[in-house]
Amino acid sequence: MLNLMPNHLSLEQLIFVLTVVIFIAVLLLIAFWLEHQKYQKILELNSRASLQEARKKSSSIIHKALLHAQKILGKAGTESVELISETQAVKERLEAQYKSEFAKYFEALKLIGEKAQAENQALIKQQADTLFIKFEKDLSAFLATTEQKSITAMEAELKNMRQIIDEYKRAQLGIIDENIISMLERTLSLVMAKKITLKDELDLVYEALDKAKAEKFIV
């Protein structure tokens, strides 16, 4: 951290000192004036005679006091001007130093910033590259998985569809078969009712009875 504070009094401090000096001077003037008033009263009360002398003395005192005050004020003014001038010079020097230091500091900061920016950019680029590579890998894996899943789903769907078609086909063929058998039975029933003789029917019944006996269905 740069030391930007001057070793001398600041402008504010200087003004404060001057204000104090002026204030003291004004107080002294008021004190003198009060003393003068007192003294005049005393003179009026004591004697008229000495009034003139007292007036002279007081005037002299006042004059001396005024001169003294003016002297003090003049000296204070001079010192103030000197102080202000000196402070101004210090201020300018400090400003120049400050500007120089600040410029150096700013330059250093700029360099640090540029370096950090360059490093950050490199890091970001590296991270982006890594991210892109990872993303590419993940995307590739995801696409492969999705493709596999899609293929599996399509295969399952196809299998399911084939099963449904097969079942439908089987059902339809079953219905056709049923109809064929039904037609055959109806036709045979009609034909048999008209064409079969009693003997043939009885022969079929005898055959069935023999078979039932052989199978021990009837015991």
Place this chain on the structure above:
Amino acid sequence: MIKDLLDQILSQTYTQTQALARLRVLKDLVLLQLFGHGYKKQANPLKLPPNQQTNWLVTLNQEIFKNFTKDNAYQIFDELEREIRTIKPLVVCIPFELPEEGITELGQYLRKIFGKNFMAEIKIDPSLIAGTALVWNGVYKDYSIRNKISDNRDQILHIIKEYLKK
């Protein structure tokens, strides 16, 4: 006596329904002979056509009527009916109605292979097409053409399909 009577009644009777009907005809005739015209009001209506009854009654040995008296007639007929009902008939399902001679022929064949007094019950089932289905002790067994078609269904369908392809 009951056994002889039963043998005579069943000698030319092959189904349980026919046996019970003929027994009623015989009962009516016997009671008519024993109790005269007064009985007619209580008699059951005859189920068989008159010519069949007459034909059957004629075939009976006339000595049979000597077994009945006013005292035992009812008892004998009750016992005969009970005996007939105890005979377990074979239910023979056929696709169309058999004439009387067909039933007789079938009955004789049944007795030839299963023994004396064996009886059947004829049921009509046109869906059988031809042949028969039998019910014995509550068990049904199909020997009809319908069952043969069902058993050989695949072969029949194959033959028909092959024929249709040509």
